[in-house]
Amino acid sequence: MVQTFGRKLSWPRSFSFRKMLDGLNSGNSSFSSRGDGRQTPDHELAVHATPSAQGTRRGNQNRISDMEVMKERFARLLLGEDMSGGNEGVTSALALSNAITNLADSMFGEQMKLQPMYPETKDIWRKELDWLLSVVDHIVQFVPSKQMAKNGAFTEIMVTKQRDDLLMNIPALRKLDSVLLETLDNFKDQKDFWYVPRDIEDTENNGDWRRDENWWLPVVKVPSDGLSDESRKLLHSQKDSVAQVLKAVTAINAVVLSEMHIPDNYIDSLPKNGKTSLGDFLYKNITDEYFDPDYFLSFLDLSTEHKVLDLKNRIEASMVIWKRKVNQKEKDGKSQWGSSVSLEKRELFEVRAETILVMLKQQFPRIPQSSLEISKIRNNKDVGQAILESYSRVLENLASKILSRIDDVLEADVLVQRQVMAEAERRSESEAEYVYEEVVSAETPNSRKLSDFIGWRLSSETKKHSSMSDIEFFYRAEQEKPMMKSPRALPKKLSYLSKLENMRSTSERH
Secondary structure, three states, rough: HHHHHHHOOOOOOOOHHHHHHHHHHHHHOOOOOOOOOOOOOOOHHHHHHHHHHHHHHHHHHHHHHHHHHHHHHHHHHHHHOOOOOOOOOOOOOHHHHHHHHHHHHHHOOOOOOOOOOHHHHHHHHHHHHHHHHHHHHHHHEEEEEEOOOOOEEEEEEEEEOHHHHOOOOOHHHHHHHHHHHHHHHHHOOOOOEEEOHHHHHHHHHHHHHHHHHOOOOOOOOHHHHHHHHHHHHHHHHHHHHHHHHHHHHHHHHHHHHHHHHOHHHHHHHOOOOOOHHHHHHHHHHHHOOOOHHHHHOOOOOOOOOOHHHHHHHHHHHHHHHHHHHHHHHHHOOOOOOOOOOOOOHHHHHHHHHHHHHHHHHHHHOOOOOOHHHHHHHHHHOOHHHHHHHHHHHHHHHHHHHHHHHHHHHHHHHHHHHHHHHHHHHHHHHHHHHHHHHHHHHHHHHOOOOHHHOOOOOOOHHHHHOOOOHHHHHHHHHHOOOOOOEEEOOOOOOOHHHHHHHHHHHHHOOO
């Protein structure tokens, strides 16, 4: 007993000697005993255990397994992900960032369908995330406070308080996390759209599913007449909600990244001026007197993810160069830009570059991290900023995935609606032609063909071939007739001059 207190060990709060003794007297204690005073063997306890005791034992096993998992997680964090225990481990900030990122990847993955998370997966996500976020409860700052003494006098003291950025952003991120999970839960038991594996769909259509850009995603199917109005309204409302969540988490992530320190190794890798980093074409357009960001992006080739990321790296590098030169001028009183560039122009160029970055983020929400962002995350030593950045980043990825899946369903609905409208137009055109023919035939009931006026009489054989025209049948009939000579010659018609010559010849004779 002395040794126990010497090591400052204490019993758990839930443990009570009185409850244990009461259980012994009532015979319901886990320390069961026989009537003869001997202890009951463990195998007999297992056989005669009540259902409540079995449930308690199962709960204890779950708690033990959770404890083991938590020990493993925090051991990895303390070792800096270097399980050998050497000096190659990363910082605690980077270890926590990687832990949150890996947890989100294992829970959400690609989120290929609009469907709720499995209850077990959701419980694991919330439980292990609470473990990792429990660190922020101990990241505090000292703030002045007043304490009243017994004599009524006030004394100013310093008390601990959770850091302001964590106090404001962690509850907000938890709320946004709940909104995203509730969005997935809203698609439970829906029957207006379903999914078909892409390889089966392309095999039926005689296509190669491996050539598709998103070949791993299933194909969305909707009814032949499209989605119902209720489902369409639900999809649009959920899309607007997720879009708001995406804007919020993107803003939080951008603010946290901007507050991180720029590593020295990144600065050493930059060129001397922003023109070299941007290139002649980009630099000329950004520094032009008239600048339109939409017009600027429309002339750039952003067809691939690599080209978008390269543009982002160039603009961020130029911004870092410009800001460092401005700070160096304020510090030393000298400018390396030269007299042709004023302070107002430098600030204008930075604003234009930031505008382009924001537009790139909006147009390409799932663009990979830039070189500057990766360098900041790897070299960051602030644990609070690491947690905020990683948590907001995984929520941003989840929100963009949900938006993509909603857009897939809406796009499938639009395609089906177009097919229905095209079929309706073709049907209406065919009906209009039929009605026009009926009207024409009704207005001219005794209409006759050209053969009736000419006097052609077609044989019964030619009438069988109704697909041919009358002229073709007559020409074929004339060709089949035998060549016959006329029984008598027709009288030759004489012209007026020939008649006069004949009259002269008769007069001369007399």
